[in-house]
Amino acid sequence: MIYKITLYFLLLFCSSSSVSRDSYLGNWQIEGGSIIHIYQNGDVFSGKILKRAVNPISNLNGLDNKNPDIGLRNRQLIGIDILENLRYDEGVLSGGTIYNADSGHSYAVKLWIYPEDMNICYIRAYKGFLFKTFEAIRVDTEHVFAKKK
Numbered sequence: 268m269i270y271k272i273t274l275y276f277l278l279l280f281c282s283s284s285s286v287s288r289d290s291y292l293g294n295w296q297i298e299g300g301s302i303i304h305i306y307q308n309g310d311v312f313s314g315k316i317l318k319r320a321v322n323p324i325s326n327l328n329g330l331d332n333k334n335p336d337i338g339l340r341n342r343q344l345i346g347i348d349i350l351e352n353l354r355y356d357e358g359v360l361s362g363g364t365i366y367n368a369d370s371g372h373s374y375a376v377k378l379w380i381y382p383e384d385m386n387i388c389y390i391r392a393y394k395g396f397l398f399k400t401f402e403a404i405r406v407d408t409e410h411v412f413a414k415k416k
Contacts, residue, residue: 285358285382286379286380286385287358290380291305291307291312291355291360291378291380291388292307293305294407295314295405296403297390297401297402297403298401298402299320299321299322299323300318300319300322301316301318302318303349303350304317311352311353311363312350312354313348313350313352313353314348314349314353315347315348315349315350316345316346316347316349316368317345318345324369325369326344326369329343329345330343330344331343331368331371333370334371335371335372344368347366348366349365349366349368350363350364350376350378351364353376358380359377361376361377361378363376365390365392374392374393374394376390376391376392385405386405387402387403387404387405388405389402390403
């Protein structure tokens with residue numbers, strides 16, 4: 268019995284190491300339909316908006332209207348980095364921020380992928396001790412954008 272329990276925990280521990288840095292790279296569709304492209308620059312990971320949600324909550328004109336920096340309120344949301352300064356550590360991306368263009372606020376963020384399904388990335392935004400977790404699904408943007416034609 269102890270052998271089985273030890274084996275279970277050993278397998279659980281070993282499986283978490285199969286989520287490599289490269290596992291996070293690519294295009295991810297978040298709830299609501301927006302697509303984020305996660306990329307790496309040196310040791311830092313970032314994510315930029317490739318496509319906005321079909322029915323956005325705010326910023327209906329496609330501009331960063333809620334940005335606290337008045338000088339940035341006229342910039343297009345497509346192409347801006349909303350994930351910044353993330354670092355890979357033991358299968359997880361953390362230590363960075365996520366920008367919510369709907370509110371104009373930035374939050375601490377953590378991303379992780381379970382080895383059992385490498386096509387789902389969990390994104391958790393923190394505000395103090397409160398947090399919200401949402402899923403992002405890996406997508407092939409050529410297929411997504413081809414549908415519009």
